[in-house]
Amino acid sequence: MDRQQSISRRRVAVSAVLTAAALVAVGMTAAPNAQAADLNVAKNAGFESGLANWTCTAGTSVSTPVHGGTAALKATPAGQDNARCSQTVAVKPGATYTLSAWTQGSYAYLGASGTGTTDVSTWSPGSTEWKQLTTTFKAGPSTKSVTVYTHGWYGQSAYYVDDLSVFGPDGGGGTDPEPGIPTAPAGLTVSGPTASSLNLSWSAVTGASSYHVYRGGTKVQTVTGTSATVTGLSANTSYDFQVSAANAAGESPKSATVSGRTNPGDTGPGPNPNVPKHALTGYWQNFNNGATVQKLRDVQAQYDIIAVSFADSTTTPGQIVFNLDPAVGYTNVADFKADIAAKKQAGKSVIISVGGEKGNVTLNSDASATAFANSAYQLMQEYGFNGVDIDLEHGVNSTYLTKALRQLSAKAGANMVLTMAPQTIDMQSTGTEYFKTALAVKDILTVVNMQYYNSGSMLGCDGKVYSQGSVDFLTALACIQLEGGLDPSQVGIGVPASTRGAGSGYVSPAIVNNALDCLTKGNGCGNFKPTKTYPALRGAMTWSTNWDATAGNAWSNAVGPHVHGLP
Secondary structure (H helix, E strand, C coil): CCHHHHHHHHHHHHHHHHHHHHHHHCCCCCCCCCCCCCEECCCCCCCCCCCCCCEECCCEEECCCCCCCCCEEEECCECCECCCEEEEEECCCCCEEEEEEEEEECCEEEEEECCCCCCEEEEECCEEEEEEEEEEEECCCCCCEEEEEEECCCCCCCEEEEEEEEEECCCCCCCCCCCCCCCCCCCCEEECCCCCCEEEECCCCCCCCEEEEEECCEEEEEECCCEEEECCCCCCCEEEEEEEEEECCEECCCCCCEEEECCCCCCCCCCCCCCCCCEEEEEEECCCCCCCCCCHHHCCCCCCEEEEECCEECCCCCCEECCCCHHHCCCCHHHHHHHHHHHHHCCCEEEEEEEECCCCCCCCCHHHHHHHHHHHHHHHHHHCCCEEEEEECCCCCHHHHHHHHHHHHHHHCCCCEEEECCEHHHHCCCCCHHHHHHHHCHHHCCEEEEECCCCCCEECCCCCEECCCCHHHHHHHHHHHHHCCCCHHHEEEEEECCCCCCCCCCCCHHHHHHHHHHHHHCCCCCCCCCCCCCCCCCEEEEECHHHHHHCCCHHHHHHHHHHHCCC
16 A cells, blocks of 8 residues: 555545534434334234235125224134135345234134245134234245235134234335324204113214214214214203214314104103003923924913024025924914914014024125015015024124114014013123114114023123122123113013923013012012112013923913003
8 A cells, every 4th residue: 555545545534523523523323224213014904994905715894893993804614615815015135024913713823925935824712802823923035925824613603803014114005194183974853762872873984993972062972983873861851962073183173963852751652652661571492302392372361472493594685585384383374374373363563573592594784684575575475573683602793783674674663573582691781782773773673582591690880790699690691781772662681481491590470570560669579679770671581481381380470460550
């Protein structure tokens, strides 16, 4: 190296030092190259937009259960299909990504393929609560896209996925945009007045994750759906309501104000005036399971509502048919129809029950809702049924069941009898699908006869645990419905007619009568005593008229006159 080069290089080094010193002197530092923040490169990762951006062999976006937001993926394997959903995401070559998702239900797998390095996967054997699956992968040196996927396992039940994330450097595809503040809801309407409540409904708002309900300018509820029941109102009083939409970005302006007036006091029997104010409901078995085989004409006269059990589903989702079982003794369908007509002539309501322990009807789309309404109405016309009973024990989608029942009501008219028989777990809170359905159709609902059997211990409305077989169990669980928005005329107590009628939960007719007195009069209670009485309570239900007959009609002979003698 010659002397001149050495001097030049020293001058460059000194110049660099002086420059750095000058920056420090004025409070500045030399900045490194800026790095973009990591982000979730998956699109529609919470399934809020249905299955957009996803390719699924089976699956749908559902509103419950969800881990975050208002939707999640539900997928059910069938046959050789493991219900796989996948998405191709843009990645940065050589970058490392964290893949995660929240899962619930049956077996759930999460993985990434086409990574250009080592493909990865992880899985959960199933959980009744949300559980997070997490793994990592590295993109190959020339890999610009990777397929991430989730699936279940062959022959297993449905699995749920929500809030999936592929977290790492942006590969050029970006991420979902942050939500903007939603617009104000439109279409707010008030319906279904009782003496103490009003039903509200409105149109969905794109991007909204919840809705705030205002009464007289004060927020009284927050819900995730597009309907609400406002309770605790005064009789014969006008109220003003507004609704706003909200998400992570904020709350929308309030909707236009809509007014509604409550009814002027005790509304009597409510929907369907042909049903007595206090009614006894019994299920009639269209099969022989060891109980007394009956024809409809033999059903005890104490029963006001007779639920023919059960309709059958078809291969068309939502569609139901009725097949008279020869085991019940009818030689032809005409005699069965004649018995229905005779019961109706005697002032009874005969309805077709849908579901049961082994029955299932799929209602998860507009098409299936319409198929249900059309086929149920056809059965009403063909057989003379007064209405329907919803006894679905294998899952309810409140959105589409509500649509189906409203379509059926529009066809059948105001005299249609609509009853429900949910299990105790289905009515533990107003957030369950069954309870949401009952509230959504409150203006056309006759009675909910919750099944107080085959359930084990449950929570009462006071937050305490009560065991089957006691007056406290019957009253504390009924209180949840009575205080949760249903009118007392829409609440009944459902119990087995004998010890053989259910696996557990049988109570003597005396305990049933004590529970009825406790709820309507405030006497006959156990340790639990409601804060007020409900004189308009509809009555009681039993499974079944056949098991009742097997025991010499002891249940209906004791409970029937008591129900009909309520205030």
